[in-house]
Each structure stands twice: as C-alpha cells, then as structure tokens.
Amino acid sequence: MTKQEWEEWKTHKVTKEVWKVLSAKKEQAMQDWVDGVFQGHEVNLKAIGKVQMLDDILNMDYTDE
Numbered sequence: 001m002t003k004q005e006w007e008e009w010k011t012h013k014v015t016k017e018v019w020k021v022l023s024a025k026k027e028q029a030m031q032d033w034v035d036g037v038f039q040g041h042e043v044n045l046k047a048i049g050k051v052q053m054l055d056d057i058l059n060m061d062y063t064d065e
Contacts (some may be wrong), residue, residue: 026054
C-alpha cells in the first residue's frame with residue numbers, strides 16, 4: 001500500500017464511520033471499567049487488552065515496510 005492509498009483509505013467515509021464505532025466501543029469499555037463492570041482479575045485483564053487493541057487500531061499510521 002502506498003502512502004497515497006493509505007491517506008485515501010483513512011479519509012474515506014466508510015473508514016471514518018468504522019473509526020467512530022471503534023472509538024465508541026473504546027470509550028464504553030473504559031467507562032465500564034471505571035464503573036466497576038469488570039469483576040475478577042481475568043475479566044479485568046481482557047477488558048484492558050480490548051481497550052489496548054482498539055487504541056492500537058485507532059492510532060495506526062502509515063509505514064512503508
């Protein structure tokens with residue numbers, strides 16, 4: 001993928017809508033954590049992993065590797 005293709009994809013209306021959904025899921029998971037929804041060590045770790053994964057996706061940037 002070229003940098004131009006990446007930029008076109010990132011600014012495409014469908015990509016923007018997907019980003020909105022992912023952002024909302026991240027915010028909800030963070031709020032659920034604050035509200036104590038996640039009980040138990042394993043469930044809490046899964047929730048943290050989910051937020052980290054969503055954050056990684058939302059913060060992807062172009063690399064020409």
